[in-house]
Amino acid sequence: MKSLTLSRLLYLVYLFLVGFPVLLLLTSLCCILLIAASYLGVPASFISRVTKCWSWSCLAMTLCRVEVRGGEHLPSSSAPCVVVANHQSAYDIFVLNAYIGIPFKWVMKSELRRLPLVGRACEASGFIFVDETRVSSITHTIEDAKRVLATGSSIFIFPEGSRTETGRMIRFKKGAFVMASELDVPILPVTIDGAFEVLRRGTYLPHRHRIVLTIHPAFHMSEQGTPPAHIPASARLAQQMIASALSEEA
Template structure:
């Protein structure tokens, strides 16, 4: 059955995924250039993500949408299990947001241009001034209910275990006095394990847990440390033991 699923991916999924990716990138770029960047920067990517997961026949469960309020800006922070974190959050979080992503992703043909047109935020770590520019752009985007999604680990896990968090997202939330919403992702590492059969997707359920917002309890180093520690504990607490 496993090899039949692999064959299905090669014959059916791969051509559909490539075509939908190119179409999504073009629609996003053109739409953001000619029209509302918040609309065209989110909905084509959302549909593309849902389509990708559906054609791979992966079941998805989302919990906790009731905790986020319409019109409120949030900084969402999630554990980073693998590539399918992108599809799960983009397709099923149910909130318009901007990604905070690595500068290197700008180089991906078509996709990088689409992300730039959609005003997603590339983090340039080449120097303090560049990092500051990234935060300034994030500050400009987080208005009128727009939110931000960050992977505070900074990179995908190689082992399936969650790594230590970096302070950047929590410093931004502290500066803007925005609530932080932890997101726990389960199953993404199993869908595309990095140690084995890296070219093929493995069938496995995906689960996205949206936790209650963590509101600032002040401003400064103590608040940053508090919300970072609490976010880490909350996310870890909902991770499934494999």
């Protein structure tokens, strides 16, 4: 127990003296680069590389190791899809950014637009914001998603809607699957396991812990029946596939 306490203390000292200052600098630099890139009209591949490097740095500087399984299931960069993942922690964003090697745009809550500098950088990167308080929001989101997919980029979304509070996965909302159906693109289920132990919702200091990212085979919603029944059927299938790679506690 003493060794664990000492290990934790040394880790926190490292974070405050080295990890957090470096990450603050890298995050500010990343945001500035993304905002500048939007004005200069640089290719979308540049934005993907910048966010990938930033996310990998966030994981490395907090000493979190990621193991990737099922990499052979990743689609080619010319075959866009809707990537759906469980949402354990803020670290999920770093893991997906760093290790899903395809061009993408996030679908995120509109309130994240208000984050200083980060919100502006997300806007500049062409990420999609959805306002869950407005019924008409899904229509606008689908239109934005069509424009993203037309450029060859995929879409990342957390169907649970928000981070888990208990570590256990909750029921998926249907928005991601309505979107995939409307846009006629495959669903790519992805499991993130271990991120909850790194940074639980409501906490601010991470813990060192291994994160396992499992990429499952993509599927087309048309395989799950005829509309509109294929939407809940696809949501259940995606949730079952994601759950199959989670630890028993999750």
